[in-house]
Amino acid sequence: MTITIYDVAREANVSMATVSRVVNGNPNVKPATRKKVLDVIKRLEYRPNEVARGLASKKTTTVGVIIPDMSNIFYAELARGIEDIATMYRYNIILSNSDQREDKELQLLETMFGKQVDGIVFMSEHVSIDLLNMMERSPVPIVLAGTIDATGHMPSVNIDYHQAAFEAVNRLLQNNHKRIAYVSGSLSSTINRAFKFTGYEKALAQAGIELDNDLVVESEATYDAGYTAFNKLKSINDAPTAYFAGNDELAIGLIHGVQDAGLNVPNDVEVISFENSKLARMVRPELTSVVLPLYDIGAVSMRLLTKYMNKEKIEEKTVILPHRICERNSVK
Amino acid sequence: MTITIYDVAREANVSMATVSRVVNGNPNVKPATRKKVLDVIKRLEYRPNEVARGLASKKTTTVGVIIPDMSNIFYAELARGIEDIATMYRYNIILSNSDQREDKELQLLETMFGKQVDGIVFMSEHVSIDLLNMMERSPVPIVLAGTIDATGHMPSVNIDYHQAAFEAVNRLLQNNHKRIAYVSGSLSSTINRAFKFTGYEKALAQAGIELDNDLVVESEATYDAGYTAFNKLKSINDAPTAYFAGNDELAIGLIHGVQDAGLNVPNDVEVISFENSKLARMVRPELTSVVLPLYDIGAVSMRLLTKYMNKEKIEEKTVILPHRICERNSVK
DNA sequence: GTGAAAGCGCTAACAA
DNA sequence: TTGTTAGCGCTTTCAC
Numbered sequence: 001m002t003i004t005i006y007d008v009a010r011e012a013n014v015s016m017a018t019v020s021r022v023v024n025g026n027p028n029v030k031p032a033t034r035k036k037v038l039d040v041i042k043r044l045e046y047r048p049n050e051v052a053r054g055l056a057s058k059k060t061t062t063v064g065v066i067i068p069d070m071s072n073i074f075y076a077e078l079a080r081g082i083e084d085i086a087t088m089y090r091y092n093i094i095l096s097n098s099d100q101r102e103d104k105e106l107q108l109l110e111t112m113f114g115k116q117v118d119g120i121v122f123m124s125e126h127v128s129i130d131l132l133n134m135m136e137r138s139p140v141p142i143v144l145a146g147t148i149d150a151t152g153h154m155p156s157v158n159i160d161y162h163q164a165a166f167e168a169v170n171r172l173l174q175n176n177h178k179r180i181a182y183v184s185g186s187l188s189s190t191i192n193r194a195f196k197f198t199g200y201e202k203a204l205a206q207a208g209i210e211l212d213n214d215l216v217v218e219s220e221a222t223y224d225a226g227y228t229a230f231n232k233l234k235s236i237n238d239a240p241t242a243y244f245a246g247n248d249e250l251a252i253g254l255i256h257g258v259q260d261a262g263l264n265v266p267n268d269v270e271v272i273s274f275e276n277s278k279l280a281r282m283v284r285p286e287l288t289s290v291v292l293p294l295y296d297i298g299a300v301s302m303r304l305l306t307k308y309m310n311k312e313k314i315e316e317k318t319v320i321l322p323h324r325i326c327e328r329n330s331v332k
Numbered sequence: 333m334t335i336t337i338y339d340v341a342r343e344a345n346v347s348m349a350t351v352s353r354v355v356n357g358n359p360n361v362k363p364a365t366r367k368k369v370l371d372v373i374k375r376l377e378y379r380p381n382e383v384a385r386g387l388a389s390k391k392t393t394t395v396g397v398i399i400p401d402m403s404n405i406f407y408a409e410l411a412r413g414i415e416d417i418a419t420m421y422r423y424n425i426i427l428s429n430s431d432q433r434e435d436k437e438l439q440l441l442e443t444m445f446g447k448q449v450d451g452i453v454f455m456s457e458h459v460s461i462d463l464l465n466m467m468e469r470s471p472v473p474i475v476l477a478g479t480i481d482a483t484g485h486m487p488s489v490n491i492d493y494h495q496a497a498f499e500a501v502n503r504l505l506q507n508n509h510k511r512i513a514y515v516s517g518s519l520s521s522t523i524n525r526a527f528k529f530t531g532y533e534k535a536l537a538q539a540g541i542e543l544d545n546d547l548v549v550e551s552e553a554t555y556d557a558g559y560t561a562f563n564k565l566k567s568i569n570d571a572p573t574a575y576f577a578g579n580d581e582l583a584i585g586l587i588h589g590v591q592d593a594g595l596n597v598p599n600d601v602e603v604i605s606f607e608n609s610k611l612a613r614m615v616r617p618e619l620t621s622v623v624l625p626l627y628d629i630g631a632v633s634m635r636l637l638t639k640y641m642n643k644e645k646i647e648e649k650t651v652i653l654p655h656r657i658c659e660r661n662s663v664k
Numbered sequence: 665g666t667g668a669a670a671g672c673g674c675t676a677a678c679a680a
Numbered sequence: 681t682t683g684t685t686a687g688c689g690c691t692t693t694c695a696c
Contacts, residue, residue, distance in 0.1 A: 048446060049448060050446045052387050054383045055383050055384050055387050069412070070411055072408075073403075073405055076402055076405070076408040077403050079403070083402065083429055087429075092426050093426065094425065094426055095415070095426075096424065110379070114380060115383070223614050249614070252614055256614075256616060282555050282581070282611070282614070283615075
């Protein structure tokens with residue numbers, strides 16, 4: 001038998017409204033009766049039913065988080081930032097994996113609406129029109145974390161990927177490389193295609209180097225793919241002497257490819273990464289990398305969401321966090 | 333204006349009970365009226381309010397997951413297994429980080445009870461008495477995933493850590509090592525202390541080697557800690573020639589320590605790990621490791637939980653999954 | 665096969 | 681300062 005607010009009221013000889021008041025910290029309760037109620041609550045081990053509360057108040061203090069893959073270190077870090085800020089603001093999180101499948105993303109949004117979440121943080125490498133339509137008709141605020149909405153309609157938090165990629169490639173250019181490869185994750189990812197790739201392009205153009213499509217390889221964003229990419233590129237004519245890797249795993253795969261070919265990083269081949277997860281220090285040489293502040297992106301997204309949920313005034317609906325390059329030893 | 337079951341009923345000229353029946357797939361509805369209702373639902377874009385449903389039915393189809401740190405690759409993998417099976421059974425997941433702090437764990441349980449979750453999957457390196465007491469008085473089933481309950485009262489899924497550690501150390505013994513170090517994560521972790529350590533102990537004893545406490549180093553379970561541990565042990569008298577690492581990060585730190593000291597793995601020093609995450613293949617040499625089936629532990633835990641939630645008969649309340657050693661190149 | 669009506673446990677006016 | 685009373689949107693008997 002679960003005990004309800006009504007039981008407490010009866011035991012304490014007050015109305016349920018009064019119990020509700022003390023439970024919700026409403027100041028309009030005489031200290032004496034507050035104490036009386038609190039005592040009964042403790043004695044009966046009363047615990048408010050948040051579902052009932054949610055139905056009555058139309059607020060569930062839970063937010064939905066839609067993530068491509070929580071076992072991916074990249075997204076796990078983002079999610080941790082989200083969760084930390086969520087708990088700071090007393091929200092709980094319903095976390096679901098979408099595996100980047102649009103149908104699942106759509107269905108997950110639907111599920112979260114049904115569960116009456118107070119808001120949603122959404123992550124994906126590509127936001128389709130259908131998704132955007134659904135989001136714009138959302139009953140609750142949604143913010144995009146580390147994900148790009150081409151229309152710019154949705155609140156979002158990111159870094160300037162284009163500029164960051166530009167700088168990364170420039171860092172390589174600085175060492176006089178003429179043949180710089182871009183080993184990217186999937187180019188169906190908006191960030192990879194429309195921002196990082198164009199940053200790469202721009203840096204080359206500015207250095208007067210013609211883009212060679214043979215030097216841009218699209219693959220999964222994994223260690224094996226990096227390894228494979230190097231082995232594919234090492235034997236082409238005029239092979240690249242430097243690599244811009246889409247993420248740390250790719251970079252490590254690349255480096256091991258180089259080393260297994262009897263070459264040295266950074267003396268024979270230089271590699272710059274784009275992520276700076278804790279993996280970056282777990283290779284020899286350690287990775288020089290653009291630092292993507294994943295945790296912060298998650299945290300700021302959630303903070304932004306709380307502002308929407310509280311109907312606070314929003315200064316920046318599209319926030320761009322700063323980035324930098326962390327110098328280590330994969331680039332001279 | 334959100335539209336409710338009542339709106340649908342009115343538009344379809346039926347009672348809300350009938351709408352409820354079609355929404356819930358109750359067969360006692362004439363096909364014609366079912367169709368009529370379905371049409372109205374589609375036209376009005378009606379979406380059932382799961383909170384109201386939860387209040388009325390006393391089931392929320394959501395389960396709580398308490399995890400030490402979701403940004404830790406180890407737990408993230410476990411959580412992914414949990415989530416996959418949860419969605420397979422149409423549950424959603426409320427995920428919260430405890431950072432292994434008992435007060436947070438306690439409070440998180442309380443929160444989840446309040447949210448009326450239908451069940452809980454709990455992970456922690458140490459389950460205190462207070463926690464156990466609270467769990468035994470839980471209104472909903474709880475299963476422990478990859479975590480040990482000394483009393484054996486709670487349902488749980490694990491591997492035989494003791495035996496696995498025993499085998500790992502034996503693998504090293506097989507190569508005639510006499511000085512084998514155990515670089516563990518925190519020994520306040522029940523698994524590390526009561527199972528892996530004793531497995532190590534037993535293997536040594538059986539080989540007639542006396543336990544040397546200088547060779548067991550307790551640290552964080554991180555890359556840096558592994559690196560540091562090697563540097564601490566390399567210069568002691570009769571330094572270890574083989575290492576049993578508590579997890580992959582530790583193992584990689586150890587290996588880089590060895591290499592930075594100008595030594596070779598596995599020729600000068602051998603290292604065996606205990607985890608086999610994807611990191612295991614991202615070092616040179618690749619790690620020989622006990623494979624801890626994290627994803628499966630998560631998946632099986634969740635499956636077990638569904639059985640409890642459905643009040644199915646439970647065959648094994650304490651499930652032990654099989655393990656094995658994956659041979660790669662950090663051990664000869 | 666369908667409807668009426670009583671809750672589920674709480675919040676939030678509104679009165680007193 | 682406290683109590684009364686409607687709901688919140690749905691499920692679930694129980695009749696018909």
